[in-house]
Amino acid sequence: MNGNGRHVVVAGGGGFIGRALCRALLARGWRVTALTRGKPRAPGADPDGARPAFAAWDGRTADGWGHLADGAYALVNLAGESIADGRWTSRRKQAIVESRVFAGQAMVRAATQAAVRPAVLLQASAVGFYGDTGDDPVDESSPPGRGFLADVCLQWEASSRPVESLGVRRVVARTGLVLGRGGGVFEKMLPPFRYYMGGPLGHGRQAFPWIHLRDQVEAMVFLLEREDLSGPFNLCAPESAANRDFCQALGRALGRPCGLAAPAAALRLAFGEMAEELLLGGCRAFPKRLMESGYVFRHPRLAEALANLLAREAR
16 A cells, blocks of 8 residues: 555654654655654755655653644554663663653554544553563463563553544554564674574573564555554464574574583573563464454564575675
């Protein structure tokens, strides 16, 4: 579907996923405004192609940008502090929660004030919603889990729910670990493997719900364009993998061994609660609703997805 000049406002448009989404929407003919907490820039071109318009915001309210929601086709909320940039101190946990909740509430405020309300709001979330599920597979019908990440996701999703009472269609993207170049978890994993130091975390049996960046972006566009879809969708590849399986596949793709595991005790000592939930826990999420809706994955298999991501290095 061509965007036909439809306007979309993206909070978090300067992030790893947000930049890729903005490029994809612009390529489809959408008009895109990315909200930024830095100095706004004019639209133009960057090394990756067209660049959206930018509007300043404080990351917490609709002040200064809320008028952009009036007549826009879509609002996209990808905003939120990284959960993996440091030990989960009390202050850090508060920032993680508040950055997500305030952004969602700002989306609601903008939609409420709009004379012509947006047709759809795409709300980011994560498969952390389900907690550590062990070997049990989960889909969108599964209940929320326990722990800090599950609680964050519950509050994150709830923050924008009031738009539904305004007649705005709302879709929730529960995302797995996004694999792409230029940022994200994948770039952090590559250096240890390149230097023959890569290996699984702990016992390595924990689920690793991954998705290629291209599928992440195209699935979000799919959800924006399909006017009959609403509610939660798991954005992760249909092929599940354990942490050690992923490490072995990445090692093969790089021509490197999958080495000794990082001891769980050492990870807990270094990262505390974050290690328990983010590194040693896992979730076997399955994209049931996305596949039932007709989305076709471009990179459904791990080995092929890794080969695609590393293709430039192989040349």
